[in-house]
Amino acid sequence: xxxxxxxxxxxxxxxxxxxxxxxxxxxxxxxxxxxxxxxxxxxxxxxxxxxxxxxxxxxxxxxxxxxxxxxxxxxxxxxxxxxxxxxxxxxxxxxxxxxxxxxxxxxxxxxxxxxxxxxxxxxxxxxxxxxxxxxxxxxxxxxxxxxxxxxxxxxxxxxxxxxxxxxxxxxxxxxxxxxxxxxxxxxxxxxxxxxxxxxxxxxxxxxxxxxxxxxxxxxxxxxxxxxxxxxxxxxxxxxxxxxxxxxxxxxxxxxxxxxxxxxxxxxxxxxxxxxxxxxxxxxxxx
Numbered sequence: 001x002x003x004x005x006x007x008x009x010x011x012x013x014x015x016x017x018x019x020x021x022x023x024x025x026x027x028x029x030x031x032x033x034x035x036x037x038x039x040x041x042x043x044x045x046x047x048x049x050x051x052x053x054x055x056x057x058x059x060x061x062x063x064x065x066x067x068x069x070x071x072x073x074x075x076x077x078x079x080x081x082x083x084x085x086x087x088x089x090x091x092x093x094x095x096x097x098x099x100x101x102x103x104x105x106x107x108x109x110x111x112x113x114x115x116x117x118x119x120x121x122x123x124x125x126x127x128x129x130x131x132x133x134x135x136x137x138x139x140x141x142x143x144x145x146x147x148x149x150x151x152x153x154x155x156x157x158x159x160x161x162x163x164x165x166x167x168x169x170x171x172x173x174x175x176x177x178x179x180x181x182x183x184x185x186x187x188x189x190x191x192x193x194x195x196x197x198x199x200x201x202x203x204x205x206x207x208x209x210x211x212x213x214x215x216x217x218x219x220x221x222x223x224x225x226x227x228x229x230x231x232x233x234x235x236x237x238x239x240x241x242x243x244x245x246x247x248x249x250x251x252x253x254x255x256x257x258x259x260x261x262x263x264x265x266x267x268x269x270x271x272x273x274x275x276x277x278x279x280x281x282x283x284x285x286x
Contacts, residue, residue, distance in 0.1 A: 022280070029278060143176055162184050196233065236261045240257075241257070257273070
């Protein structure tokens, strides 16, 4: 659900399987909002003040973003085709060498981002979803405030947010979908034939045309999901990380996760979690 990526030739991972490893960020006291994995030797995280971090050779370094705006979303199609979005209509593209600003929209803040192609990019922006076609922006007004987005294909995109319910793009927008948890949801993830959203103290799974509530057991509000498979799903929010094994959620508070968690992303059995106060956690499954 995190998009196309390749495994790459990564060095040996120092994090032991099935354990949580705290990784050192090269910046202190920064809110890291989102993380995306191109391959196991190219991991990218974005955050406050224009922060963009790059993990390679098992070490995080700061990149030059060219902006001081808070960045809130990152998504890519390859290690040399990555997008970051943030406050003040900031949209940046990385070509493998430098981050460059793309177009000019408005002063409205951008949030989460998803791309089907380099000329087919979708960004949440308050009460709308903004589309970048490689040359210019267009937008579609939607109910509420949307801040979470997930896609499977150019004609299969899901968004949700505060007082927004759920919206689904299949070439046209179907809006106001209610999963059963009211109007506000915080995170969203999409597999072929299966979609998840997180609400207050529970999650909701959409499959076979039906939304089904799945309790989180601890009342945790998840902000994001990462799926290894539909029966091996991870989610993160507040100070907790949840794991869905195909039947139920188990929730834990990993050592080192004292700060609030905001983003999760990965590739295969390896994934990263980022959050407030420059929090970076890493885990890999056996």
